[in-house]
Amino acid sequence: MHKLRMTLARAYMGLFLVFMLAPLVVMSGAAFNDNRLPSIVPWKGWTTHWFEAMISDQRMMVAFGNTLLVAIAVAILAVIVGTASAILINSISGRARTVLYGMMISTILIPGVVIGISTMILWTKMGGLLFEPGQKLWPFVPGLHLSVLGQVSYIAAMVMLLVLARLQSFDAGLEEAALDLGASHGQVLRRILLPYLYPAIGAGGAVAFSNPLKTITSPSSRVAGWTR
């Protein structure tokens, strides 16, 4: 009986892995199939035609470049903001911490469409309040930078979670020692805290970079590249 259950569990595990990975295999297969329809059946032989078509398509490459640009900007901003908020959260306690932490976490749960629309409206409205009609200035017109800001608002929370997890095992005594030995505040941050956090910051950066490559929030859907 126990043996049977083990076998069943293994089989379920295997099936689940197939469920998770098969779509990716199918998709990669479809990219090489010499068939006008995107599918793997019927298989009409190998081709790299679709990749050539993508590279020669000017608009596709512009979209691809824009996507990369947004991803880099989001990664840089989200890492800075996320790390700062993790350090801040780690040093406060009590009610303020609960409220701040709750607010930061809730950003992950806000639907992308809501974030997109609210960011778009706020910035264009601010432009309308600050300037005469017709006079448009850079940060207040719709564009790629708004899509960056919209995405930073929740990706920063992911970075914050990663950095916070690493901060919990940090020995604050190291900083005390450095301060006692005469290090400046900037040195403490640069030489002691940040090197300790680098693995988490790196992981956060990777998450932050890869996320925009795959998300479409509402205003950004005009510019986000379909990279296939």
Place this chain on the structure above:
Amino acid sequence: MNDLIRRYGTSITALMCLLVAFWLVMLVIVPNITLFEQSFRPYLPVIDIGGPKGFLQSGQLCQSVRRHRSTQALLGIPINIPVHVMTFGLTIWYSIVVTVACFVLAYPLAFFMAKIANPKSLPTLLLLLFIPLWVSEVLRAFAWWIILALKGPLNALLLAIGAIEKPVRWIVDYDGVVIGLTYTYVLFMLFPIYNAIASLDTNQIEAADDLGAPWWKIHLRIVLPHAKPGIASGAVMVFMLSAGSLLVPSILGSTTSQWFTQTIDQWFKDALDWNTASAYAFILLLLCTVFVSIALKVFNVKLSDIAK
């Protein structure tokens, strides 16, 4: 706070506070307040904006919702309700279906990984499970679109082994959307449950087993109560992500399926009516928040336990 100033000095602390304030105030709070305020403004031609007609009108939203009524059949009973209310209800309902499906799929696997699987093979297993997360959501939905197509691989496979007589149409009504969302978000259910079960003392399970409890009773009385925080946070993540997803319903939706985010998107981009769009977006945000708070209360879990 004093601790921060002592360690990093006033200027660096101020800079950090400023960054956090910029994030929470400029990117989260103020946009949502603007969204709320925008919801109450009527949709006007450009020339009237800012004029006397541009003031708050709370009836605006109700009017625009009431304008579009249609008769729908709910569980076989025809009822006459506004079409967007219907869409919203269906979105919530199918998000719950997706959440339950994710739980049913993820729970046995989480238990297997935490308690039965060989610890040595676990890293490989986790790595394999993580691969889909590296691939874009668009591409994953598109892969399912390929698989579920009428002449796609799934039907070809089922025909070849003789399970079905003729090709099945998979992307009808909300079926494709539910399959796609379940696939996309099942991992967000798996990992919290796995973490929760991993912290359960195996001795408890063995003790129950020795005392003669059947396997289903062990799960019901020992494993499930212990995994409750993990299940709650997984459920909240999956539910919110499904209800807020725009990509999967757009790609895998059929002619008869409409997700509420699609409605918002159409108001915003096709109708160019930002006011109605923001009203709808705000309603989505509000009702989902209410739903999640109720779920957290029922399961007795704090928001700070989510996404650990």
